[in-house]
Amino acid sequence: MEKTLVLLKPSCVQRQLIGEILHRFERRGLRIAGLKMMHLSDTLLREHYAHLVEKPFFPSVVASMQASPVVALALEGVDAVEVVRTMTGVTNGRVAAPGTIRGDYSVSNQQNIVHASDSVENALIEVKRFFRNEEIFDYVSGAHNFIYGDGEGK
Numbered sequence: 001m002e003k004t005l006v007l008l009k010p011s012c013v014q015r016q017l018i019g020e021i022l023h024r025f026e027r028r029g030l031r032i033a034g035l036k037m038m039h040l041s042d043t044l045l046r047e048h049y050a051h052l053v054e055k056p057f058f059p060s061v062v063a064s065m066q067a068s069p070v071v072a073l074a075l076e077g078v079d080a081v082e083v084v085r086t087m088t089g090v091t092n093g094r095v096a097a098p099g100t101i102r103g104d105y106s107v108s109n110q111q112n113i114v115h116a117s118d119s120v121e122n123a124l125i126e127v128k129r130f131f132r133n134e135e136i137f138d139y140v141s142g143a144h145n146f147i148y149g150d151g152e153g154k
Contacts, residue, residue: 001153002080003033003136004117005126006088008071010064011111018071021101021114025075028087029147033138034074034131040065048129057110064110072130078152081116081123088116 006025008018026032040048045062052058077083089096093106093113106112117123127136144153 004123006073007115010067030075
């Protein structure tokens with residue numbers, strides 16, 4: 001099973017969409033392995049968005065991500081990274097497909113509701129960045145056999 005990180009951004013928290021977005025992930029069959037609300041420090045944001053630090057818009061990203069707490073999720077499932085990326089849609093909510101989270105709840109490139117790991121390699125790094133080992137839970141969902149076919153969910 002693969003784990004991936006999702007951050008429910010301040011645009012999600014402030015618009016009171018946390019439950020709605022969590023519901024979509026759970027309804028799809030992803031298992032919540034970790035869940036917490038937190039404020040993001042400058043240090044954590046500089047590490048997480050290291051590829052953007054030198055961009056002129058980086059201070060705006062920091063301000064946006066510190067406007068309120070975020071909700072950090074570690075989600076687990078078969079091909080979880082790809083499943084979540086497909087569900088979230090492209091970064092810019094104005095062009096995200098209807099039916100995706102960003103397509104249904106965002107009309108912004110920055111205030112786009114969620115962050116989702118973009119690769120299996122980055123998901124491993126990001127889950128560890130936001131969760132300590134003891135904050136990740138391994139359990140079998142009672143619905144597991146109704147989500148995956150024989151041999152799929154191992």
